[in-house]
Amino acid sequence: MTITSEEHILVINPGAFGEEVYDVLRELPFVASLTIIPADGYGGRSHPAREITAEEWARTTVLFTGRTLPPSPEAAPNLKYVQLYSAGSNQLHNMPFYHASNNVIYATASGTHGPVISEWVILMMLAFFHNSDYYPKWQSEARWGDDSEFKRPVIDQIGRTLGVLGYGAIGRQTARVAKALGMKVVAHSFSSPPKKERVEVAVPNSGDPDGSIPEIWYTGIEGLDDFFSSGIDVLVVAAPFTPDTAKIINRKTLAKLKGAYIINIARGGLIDTDDLVEAAESGLIAGAALDVTDPEPLPDGHKLWSVKNISISPHISGRFVGYENRVTNIAVHNIKQLRAGKPIINMVDKAKGY
Structure with missing residues (x-):
């Protein structure tokens, strides 16, 4: 045309x-x-x-x-x-x-968003596993703190598994940065794994154009159970929001992600909010970082605000x-x-x- x-x-x-x-x-x-x-x-x-x-x-x-x-x-x-x-x-x-x-x-x-959102993903992941919220607190108190105060042990990410749900431009660049940290990457896409060279106009030479970074690919609705059960330590939700993906992260999914840290930069509707809160408060998952929520904007008094191991930002990771x-x-x-x-x-x- x-x-x-x-x-x-x-x-x-x-x-x-x-x-x-x-x-x-x-x-x-x-x-x-x-x-x-x-x-x-x-x-x-x-x-x-x-x-x-x-x-x-x-x-x-x-x-x-x-x-x-x-x-x-x-x-x-x-x-x-x-x-x-x-x-x-x-x-x-x-x-x-x-x-x-x-x-x-x-x-x-x-x-357009690949580099900045991938950096935000890594920022939130490292902030959580390094307990970095304590540092400004100690400084504001003019106090030389001690790691004995941390609410969780510090964990580095080398050798751990990053799961990328939705291997588009953002997922690809996140995988690239995570691999540089020494992480293993597994990916899920709803169509056949795109492994051919493609034109990248917004940010040339970014991401994973030939799809070589993931050690394992899962595809389609039929591949979801195996993907979620693949030993994911950190899950990045980067899939498009469609009727097929609405609340794809739910009680059943979260049971397969036991112990994982979940980062959502896609759309809030991909996650069942009530099920996520329950999983975070019970300790089933390590926690979550949400740049998008359901509902959005998140209203005053919503229970998500008070979940201690969930961090929330106002859909700002792509700015x-x-x-x-x-x-x-x-x-x-x-x-x-x-x-x-x-x-x-x-x-x-x-x-x-x-």
Whole structure:
């Protein structure tokens, strides 16, 4: 499929992103107009700060967006390509335009977050197993503490097993860093293990493009039980959120993960919150680090706030300086590919949900 010979690009620009990054779009010889509308919120959770006019929708051929789509296919008859700011697309799945726009190609920002979120995963893992929360406490008390006060023994990660549920860009980069720490990596993917070289536009030379890092691969729904029973010490939840993966971490799963530390950077709905709380409080699992929760935002008074071996952050692991540059690089690459009738990266498969 090719897109039109003259492009009219509409950018719904999240509030934290500098507009100058889109200058590269103005410089493309086939771009006739570029409209940038400020938005409130970050990345895939942003909303336009003003109403988009009928004229703006009507001429748009390329759309950069978090979760705002045209009101109807008739309102945006020229739209051919949508560049999302998020690594997933689940925020669109209930929108009528998404289901009705069969002639529109959607692409995610997969690859943008790999380095920063993998670093966050390692940060949380090491902070937990090194009891690092004691250090600022001791300093604030002007006291030379002692490791006898630690609530758990310090454990280094060499030789331990990292399980990656969802071996996309984030999972691949996390595996790469974990292997450098001396960890064994096992992986699960819902499709056949991707072991072929692929174009990495957002962060070249990152991740695990040929899929060589995992010592063991598990695939499909049928491979989940063996994956969860493979002796995982640290589980990274990085799978897309779909009807098939909703509450995939539950009482049954947690029993197979006995003693593991669970880190969720995907979507809160992948974990049954009540079952996780029960497992953490009973000591069935070592604990958890949640950058995403169900519900989200986590309301005041929710029981997750008070579980001592669960740490919570406000869906912030993917924030970093330069985010918009990487997303724009993906879009420029894909627009050029589409115009040449060539394959693109990160295209959303509506049947799979990601």
